[in-house]
Amino acid sequence: MNTERWQITVGLGSCGVAAGAGALYEQLEKTADHKRVELKKTGCAGICHREPMLEVASPGGGRWTYVHLTSAAVERILREHVGGGKPVDDFLLAGADRKDAVERYLGKQKKIVLENCGRIDPESIDAYVAAGGYQALRKVLEGMTPAQVVETVTASGLRGRGGAGFATGVKWKFTAGAQGSPKYMVCNGDEGDPGAFMDRSVLESDPHRVIEGMLIAGYAIGASVGFFYVRAEYPLAVKRIHMAIRAATEKGILGGKVMGFPFAFEIQVREGAGAFVCGEETALLQSIEGERGMPRLRPPFPAIKGLWGKPTTINNVETLANIPWIIRQGAAAFAAMGTEKSKGTKVFALAGKIKHGGLVEVPMGITMREIVEEIGGGSPSGLPVKAVQTGGPSGGCIPASLFSTRIDYDELNRTGAIMGSGGMVVMDESSCMVDIAKFFLGFTTRESCGKCTFCRIGTKRMLEILTRFTEGKGSEEDLKLLEELAVKVKATSLCGLGQTAPNPVLTTLRYFRHEYEAHIREKRCPAKACKALLTYAVDAKACTGCTVCARKCPAGAISGERKKPHLIDRERCTRCGICATACKFKAIEVS
Amino acid sequence: MNTLESSSVDLAPAKAIVARHGGGRDACIRILQNLQAAYGYLPDAALRYVVENTEISEGQIYGVATFYDQFRFTPVGKHMIRVCHGTACHVNGAGKISGALEDELGIGNHETTKDNLFTLETVACLGCCSLAPVKMIDDTVYGRLTPEQARKIIKDYRNNAATKSS
Ligand SMILES: Cc1cc2nc3c(=O)[nH]c(=O)nc-3n(C[C@H](O)[C@H](O)[C@H](O)COP(=O)(O)O)c2cc1C
Numbered sequence: 001m002n003t004e005r006w007q008i009t010v011g012l013g014s015c016g017v018a019a020g021a022g023a024l025y026e027q028l029e030k031t032a033d034h035k036r037v038e039l040k041k042t043g044c045a046g047i048c049h050r051e052p053m054l055e056v057a058s059p060g061g062g063r064w065t066y067v068h069l070t071s072a073a074v075e076r077i078l079r080e081h082v083g084g085g086k087p088v089d090d091f092l093l094a095g096a097d098r099k100d101a102v103e104r105y106l107g108k109q110k111k112i113v114l115e116n117c118g119r120i121d122p123e124s125i126d127a128y129v130a131a132g133g134y135q136a137l138r139k140v141l142e143g144m145t146p147a148q149v150v151e152t153v154t155a156s157g158l159r160g161r162g163g164a165g166f167a168t169g170v171k172w173k174f175t176a177g178a179q180g181s182p183k184y185m186v187c188n189g190d191e192g193d194p195g196a197f198m199d200r201s202v203l204e205s206d207p208h209r210v211i212e213g214m215l216i217a218g219y220a221i222g223a224s225v226g227f228f229y230v231r232a233e234y235p236l237a238v239k240r241i242h243m244a245i246r247a248a249t250e251k252g253i254l255g256g257k258v259m260g261f262p263f264a265f266e267i268q269v270r271e272g273a274g275a276f277v278c279g280e281e282t283a284l285l286q287s288i289e290g291e292r293g294m295p296r297l298r299p300p301f302p303a304i305k306g307l308w309g310k311p312t313t314i315n316n317v318e319t320l321a322n323i324p325w326i327i328r329q330g331a332a333a334f335a336a337m338g339t340e341k342s343k344g345t346k347v348f349a350l351a352g353k354i355k356h357g358g359l360v361e362v363p364m365g366i367t368m369r370e371i372v373e374e375i376g377g378g379s380p381s382g383l384p385v386k387a388v389q390t391g392g393p394s395g396g397c398i399p400a401s402l403f404s405t406r407i408d409y410d411e412l413n414r415t416g417a418i419m420g421s422g423g424m425v426v427m428d429e430s431s432c433m434v435d436i437a438k439f440f441l442g443f444t445t446r447e448s449c450g451k452c453t454f455c456r457i458g459t460k461r462m463l464e465i466l467t468r469f470t471e472g473k474g475s476e477e478d479l480k481l482l483e484e485l486a487v488k489v490k491a492t493s494l495c496g497l498g499q500t501a502p503n504p505v506l507t508t509l510r511y512f513r514h515e516y517e518a519h520i521r522e523k524r525c526p527a528k529a530c531k532a533l534l535t536y537a538v539d540a541k542a543c544t545g546c547t548v549c550a551r552k553c554p555a556g557a558i559s560g561e562r563k564k565p566h567l568i569d570r571e572r573c574t575r576c577g578i579c580a581t582a583c584k585f586k587a588i589e590v591s
Numbered sequence: 592m593n594t595l596e597s598s599s600v601d602l603a604p605a606k607a608i609v610a611r612h613g614g615g616r617d618a619c620i621r622i623l624q625n626l627q628a629a630y631g632y633l634p635d636a637a638l639r640y641v642v643e644n645t646e647i648s649e650g651q652i653y654g655v656a657t658f659y660d661q662f663r664f665t666p667v668g669k670h671m672i673r674v675c676h677g678t679a680c681h682v683n684g685a686g687k688i689s690g691a692l693e694d695e696l697g698i699g700n701h702e703t704t705k706d707n708l709f710t711l712e713t714v715a716c717l718g719c720c721s722l723a724p725v726k727m728i729d730d731t732v733y734g735r736l737t738p739e740q741a742r743k744i745i746k747d748y749r750n751n752a753a754t755k756s757s
């Protein structure tokens with residue numbers, strides 16, 4: 001490292017780029033004095049709500065993180081900080097008035113999987129090695145038998161982070177002991193849960209870590225070929241995985257003699273093609289084989305009969321990203337964190353109606369309240385948080401009254417929700433729970449592969465019922481039928497998609513039945529989210545006749561003379577809500 | 592599909608793609624992905640070429656192409672607009688963004704504008720949930736949108752296209 005120069009490191013994960021970090025990087029390339037400043041790239045630091053961000057490191061060893069940047073801010077940082085030696089408080093992450101929030105956001109977190117994310121250059125294998133990368137692999141190849149690796153992972157208590165929470169060591173043992181060769185190692189990077197981005201961030205920000213995890217897993221189960229299955233919707237992740245595989249191959253970390261040891265391993269990449277069900281392991285295998293992604297009955301489990309009928313282990317990205325740490329620090333250090341049956345940490349993608357959203361990694365055993373209120377800082381509107389949805393379309397809504405629930409596979413199951421892969425979408429009083437249930441069911445209905453009748457048609461009937469509720473056309477009979485169908489879809493589906501599809505409905509019914517009843521009996525949406533149940537009207541007392549609403553209304557439904565109260569034509573009104581947002585005098589009443 | 596279309600499709604990219612991936616059944620998805628990248632959609636003639644020159648059957652290729660959301664059988668506009676309707680975007684008003692875009696473009700979901708400039712699609716989660724609501728035009732993600740901004744970005748693309756062609 002050149003300590004004579006200043007270093008500026010820009011966060012170029014997907015969210016940083018989306019927030020404009022790419023343009024800032026170009027600006028720095030053009031305007032910074034390269035004799036004095038070294039420019040670097042890194043991935044996602046997890047503080048997504050503050051993107052775009054960069055870090056300044058001075059020759060003397062000081063470090064400052066700047067957030068919410070604009071081109072003018074970058075100019076000031078170059079001039080005042082790098083040029084004049086004076087940090088620019090207005091844009092500092094831990095600026096004077098923001099210190100507390102930052103400490104709360106980062107203080108409760110414990111970074112294992114994300115230890116390198118936002119710190120090293122994901123496109124440089126040397127940066128990964130300098131951060132201790134591939135040491136675990138060396139340790140394994142130098143002094144551990146495959147059985148010892150399996151034992152270590154079993155002793156750590158690591159459970160699969162892809163959703164089901166199956167013990168990773170046990171899974172490896174099955175594949176290692178299964179008859180047949182060759183054996184395959186598959187990394188599941190399909191991440192289909194709509195509202196989750198943990199795996200994307202890890203793959204974009206620290207791809208070598210996952211490769212190291214795959215190599216160790218491959219060694220443990222006796223595989224010499226690995227497949228990376230990644231969503232095509234993540235172009236940056238796909239690109240960085242390819243780069244990482246190329247770099248590792250050049251260094252002899254992948255290939256015929258891994259690090260010079262008698263162990264061969266190669267990795268191929270397969271891009272998903274936009275089917276949620278392909279995250280399910282048996283469907284994923286079909287997809288790698290080039291077929292339609294239809295799940296099949298288990299047993300036989302993939303550990304016995306997987307890819308092309310051979311023993312195969314499938315692990316989630318985050319599961320594998322834990323492996324190098326466990327090998328380096330030992331099983332006991334990992335098992336020391338968390339609860340009795342849930343060890344280590346879990347990464348959550350915190351989003352929705354939350355002030356400080358982003359990627360957070362917390363020790364197991366922390367409560368929902370700590371995540372939502374302390375780390376996340378509550379809702380941005382200040383409205384009370386009503387519920388948190390975990391586990392996406394397979395999960396459920398946990399109401400605020402149960403926020404003392406701890407992050408633990410079994411405790412979360414008891415609420416009717418699940419740990420899931422890590423999507424955590426926060427909802428406040430403006431979110432309608434019937435609408436949310438309908439949203440998820442719409443998703444699973446579309447994504448059902450169609451093999452099982454109840455999953456194919458039952459979910460569709462359930463969706464129709466929920467749609468009737470949100471339109472004020474539902475009946476008590478519908479409610480009964482909805483519950484009956486929910487139970488049957490669960491019971492008669494072959495794979496996890498159908499078995500869990502009714503969960504969002506069942507949990508919202510369990511905790512927010514009153515909202516369903518308001519829709520059915522009073523034809524009213526308490527959260528004012530279901531369009532068909534709303535009426536817009538002008539409050540004649542508050543209206544100043546400024547004509548803004550009439551000009552903005554795309555349906556031409558508002559009329560009135562200048563300086564006189566306006567009127568909304570209910571027949572024409574499409575309930576788009578533009579007038580309510582446009583009115584400066586709060587004169588549009590929604591009921 | 593009609594013969595006019597098939598005869599006007601250049602098969603050179605298809606030939607190169609098949610040569611690169613070999614003719615095994617397991618190459619099916621990769622071949623389709625590459626065809627779509629080359630042509631922008633899956634032309635009937637190119638699919639027929641694959642069926643005739645590999646182990647992939649007509650049943651498999653159409654079965655696979657219709658199973659996965661990624662694949663299209665019709666050409667798309669110059670710019671692909673993907674509006675995220677994932678959970679985070681949904682609770683943060685994705686419906687209003689789609690509404691504004693449909694109104695601005697005068698088309699519905701999965702449709703292409705008459706001038707062939709834009710195709711509109713809703714997708715489930717672009718992985719930028721903390722910037723919800725989000726849309727992506729080609730490879731660029733736009734986050735923290737309001738309906739007005741969503742419209743304005745389209746107007747900018749249109750102006751750009753107009754200045755380029757004049
Ligand atoms: C409908 C459905 C979708 C799934 N999607 C994913 C996914 O996107 N990523 C993932 O890792 N696991 C997903 N799973 C779980 C996988 O089937 C499998 O359990 C997991 O990849 C195993 O890895 P683990 O033991 O490391 O968690 C899904 C399961 C179902 C039923």
Ligand code: FES
Pocket residue numbers: 194195196675676677678679680681715716717718719720721723724725
């Ligand atoms: S929900 Fe829209 S980006 Fe994830």
